[in-house]
Amino acid sequence: MARAHIITYGCQMNEYDTHLVESQLVALGMDMVDSPDHADLVLLNTCAVRGKPVDKVRTVLGLLRKEKQKRNLVVGMMGCLAQLEEGQQIARKFEVDVLIGPGAILDISKALENNQRFWSLQFKDELHDFIPPAPVDKLQAHLTIMRGCDHHCTYCIVPTTRGPQVSRHPDLIMKELDMLLAAGVQEVTLLGQNVNSYGIDQGKRVPGVPSFAELLRMVGSSGIRRVKFTTSHPMNFTEDVAQAMAETPAVCNYVHLPVQSGSNRVLRRMAREYTIEKYLEHIAAVKKWMPDVVLATDIIVGFSGETEEDFQQTMDLFDEVGYDQAYMFAYSARPGTPSYKHFDDMPREVKIERLKRLIDKQKEWALKKNAAFVGQDVEVLLRGDATDPSLLEGHTRGNHPTFVPKVPGYDKPGIYTVRISHSTPHSMFGNFVDAQGQVLLPVKASAANA
Numbered sequence: 001m002a003r004a005h006i007i008t009y010g011c012q013m014n015e016y017d018t019h020l021v022e023s024q025l026v027a028l029g030m031d032m033v034d035s036p037d038h039a040d041l042v043l044l045n046t047c048a049v050r051g052k053p054v055d056k057v058r059t060v061l062g063l064l065r066k067e068k069q070k071r072n073l074v075v076g077m078m079g080c081l082a083q084l085e086e087g088q089q090i091a092r093k094f095e096v097d098v099l100i101g102p103g104a105i106l107d108i109s110k111a112l113e114n115n116q117r118f119w120s121l122q123f124k125d126e127l128h129d130f131i132p133p134a135p136v137d138k139l140q141a142h143l144t145i146m147r148g149c150d151h152h153c154t155y156c157i158v159p160t161t162r163g164p165q166v167s168r169h170p171d172l173i174m175k176e177l178d179m180l181l182a183a184g185v186q187e188v189t190l191l192g193q194n195v196n197s198y199g200i201d202q203g204k205r206v207p208g209v210p211s212f213a214e215l216l217r218m219v220g221s222s223g224i225r226r227v228k229f230t231t232s233h234p235m236n237f238t239e240d241v242a243q244a245m246a247e248t249p250a251v252c253n254y255v256h257l258p259v260q261s262g263s264n265r266v267l268r269r270m271a272r273e274y275t276i277e278k279y280l281e282h283i284a285a286v287k288k289w290m291p292d293v294v295l296a297t298d299i300i301v302g303f304s305g306e307t308e309e310d311f312q313q314t315m316d317l318f319d320e321v322g323y324d325q326a327y328m329f330a331y332s333a334r335p336g337t338p339s340y341k342h343f344d345d346m347p348r349e350v351k352i353e354r355l356k357r358l359i360d361k362q363k364e365w366a367l368k369k370n371a372a373f374v375g376q377d378v379e380v381l382l383r384g385d386a387t388d389p390s391l392l393e394g395h396t397r398g399n400h401p402t403f404v405p406k407v408p409g410y411d412k413p414g415i416y417t418v419r420i421s422h423s424t425p426h427s428m429f430g431n432f433v434d435a436q437g438q439v440l441l442p443v444k445a446s447a448a449n450a
């Protein structure tokens with residue numbers, strides 16, 4: 001049996017697509033293996049959003065090209081980079097055999113049919129209708145509710161790589177959800193570039209497709225324990241989503257609302273289509289409906305033309321909102337984006353220095369926010385063993401990575417109540433709490449031996 005391995009870069013959409021392609025490969029009789037070393041087929045599911053993941057792909061393809069000289073190996077490239085001229089040049093240089101764009105992933109079987117170089121970049125509509133089999137033995141799963149993006153943020157390559165927005169029909173989503181439930185999945189993350197505009201493709205409401213708020217209520221009443229979603233665009237945020245979240249117990253109190261910058265001037269240059277004032281109104285609505293909401297954001301530091309004053313406004317915004325989590329990036333000028341074409345880049349040192357200051361600020365907030373959980377009982381989905389096998393690892397409803405020592409009877413993946421004992425800016429640590437509210441402390445090996 002031929003063995004295959006997929007290396008995944010980038011976002012959760014890519015993770016979902018990796019799972020989808022894996023299921024296709026398994027259906028073709030291939031065996032998925034954990035390492036590229038012994039695989040006959042190695043696929044790179046690439047990301048093109050910043051220069052760094054592209055550099056990584058170059059390095060790995062260089063190694064794989066050497067490997068190809070030694071043994072029979074098919075190398076493939078999928079994901080966002082595959083859709084770009086930049087990626088196709090890389091593919092030619094490194095003698096990639098199979099190249100499939102984000103809309104062409106169902107072509108993987110065709111690609112492997114004959115031993116010829118196969119490139120496919122066309123978006124195939126049947127992808128929207130395709131329901132991948134549920135993952136095996138997993139408590140968490142992703143579920144794509146839409147593909148593509150209708151926005152044109154000047155820094156972003158995604159509209160080019162993933163095309164215009166297409167919302168999936170709710171019947172398909174609910175069918176896929178039923179399969180996940182039947183397979184024992186307890187937490188689902190609904191995926192889209194911009195879930196808040198679900199059901200409104202290219203500015204038009206799609207017949208038979210509900211709003212995102214209605215979809216959340218539908219998914220939330222399916223019997224699944226936890227519902228999360230990512231990601232939201234503030235431009236399309238509407239208060240009915242916050243209300244649906246608050247009124248649907250399964251939906252987690254976690255909101256990822258990428259702001260990108262605290263300066264209206266920079267937001268205009270980014271073509272984000274909202275002001276900070278508007279953004280803060282959305283945050284206020286979210287906090288009104290869910291006072292205990294966990295807030296996360298994305299920031300691009302050092303966007304073209306960002307002054308020290310603009311950057312200070314981003315720092316001030318962090319103090320105003322008090323984010324629990326933030327994904328912070330230095331601006332990376334990507335060929336093919338409007339800002340690459342029309343704006344100048346700034347010196348790397350300036351970007352890195354600002355990024356460092358923002359990360360320090362965020363650390364202070366995360367430390368403070370996470371410390372507030374110490375002593376509290378929280379619901380944690382523990383997905384399996386941590387690197388240290390005496391611990392289980394997982395996350396809270398607010399996406400805090402959490403670690404818990406195993407105790408007799410509490411050593412398997414599942415959803416548990418955990419009393420938080422201490423925290424850092426990045427993680428929380430705690431102990432199981434039993435049905436009587438008793439904290440279950442691990443018996444120290446030394447004490448057990450005494």
Ligand code: 5AD
Pocket residue numbers: 049050155156157258260298299300329330331332333334
């Ligand atoms: N440079 C840096 N970060 C970027 N992002 C998107 N494009 C770029 C870019 N050109 C960030 C944004 C987005 C996240 C997925 O990646 O913050 O929300």
Ligand code: SF4
Pocket residue numbers: 009010011012013014046047048049079080157158161162
């Ligand atoms: Fe995901 Fe964007 Fe990277 Fe594509 S470019 S993999 S959509 S993060």
